[in-house]
Amino acid sequence: MKSSKKHIAEYEFSIGLRLTHWIRAIAIVILSVSGFYLAYVFVSPVITGEPVNFMNAKWRAVHQVAGFILIGCFIFKCYLFFFDKQSHIERVSVKDFLDIKVWIAQIKYYLFLGKHPHMHGTYNPLQFASYLFFYIVLFVICLTGLILYVHVYHEGLGGFLYEPMRVVETWMGGLANVRQIHHIAMWIIFIFMVAHIYMAIFNAIKGKDGAMDAIISGYKFPKEK
Numbered sequence: 001m002k003s004s005k006k007h008i009a010e011y012e013f014s015i016g017l018r019l020t021h022w023i024r025a026i027a028i029v030i031l032s033v034s035g036f037y038l039a040y041v042f043v044s045p046v047i048t049g050e051p052v053n054f055m056n057a058k059w060r061a062v063h064q065v066a067g068f069i070l071i072g073c074f075i076f077k078c079y080l081f082f083f084d085k086q087s088h089i090e091r092v093s094v095k096d097f098l099d100i101k102v103w104i105a106q107i108k109y110y111l112f113l114g115k116h117p118h119m120h121g122t123y124n125p126l127q128f129a130s131y132l133f134f135y136i137v138l139f140v141i142c143l144t145g146l147i148l149y150v151h152v153y154h155e156g157l158g159g160f161l162y163e164p165m166r167v168v169e170t171w172m173g174g175l176a177n178v179r180q181i182h183h184i185a186m187w188i189i190f191i192f193m194v195a196h197i198y199m200a201i202f203n204a205i206k207g208k209d210g211a212m213d214a215i216i217s218g219y220k221f222p223k224e225k
């Protein structure tokens, strides 16, 4: 039966949140392509007798620029989560995340066995758990990326971070392990991306509230209460 209730425009995500989302998404694509090159060299340089190609160094430079953009987005997004007024709805999601009843209702919804639970915040508990996990993996890939970085550049920031990063490197069992962890984190991010895009489309279609619009325009369109 068709409901007579109208859709209303509700402001969900601030411009800072949306920008960090999309800049981060682009950075991750660039990092994945360049990271793949660094792991499995898939193109060869022009053949020349002169030692001027520096193909690996060029790919690595692109990788590092995108890497620092990702690190910037990560830090700024963490700041927004704790201090941005509009991100209040994200902070309130912790309440739903800790509520077992909302977990059960949400799982039932995904299994087509019940209605979507009423939530206090903007993320459902499964979504919140997966985002939390994603941020932990992002932290790991940025940290291991920085360890790899200090072995490449020894001036400026590279020099400044050298000693502390060497300590973390030892905790991780050496540079070879750091590289493996960095690589594995990439695959976890790939799996997350597939699930994230699938769930975003699933919720937008099933929820019929323009959930995908919110990460572009900032507005979603739920039915009036």
Ligand code: HEM
Residues within 6 Å of the ligand: 027, 028, 031, 032, 034, 035, 036, 038, 039, 060, 063, 064, 066, 067, 068, 070, 071, 141, 142, 144, 145, 146, 148, 149, 152, 179, 180, 182, 183, 186, 189
């Ligand atoms: C989504 C994020 C990222 C992905 C998918 C990614 C992926 C990769 C991959 C696959 C490798 C090759 C590892 C191997 O040999 O198996 C690599 C190497 C590297 N990454 Fe990342 N990375 C990311 C973020 C970062 C960040 C934030 C930094 C920090 C600036 C960084 C710096 C480096 C460096 C310095 C290397 C080593 C290059 C070399 O061996 O010459 N990465 N990355």
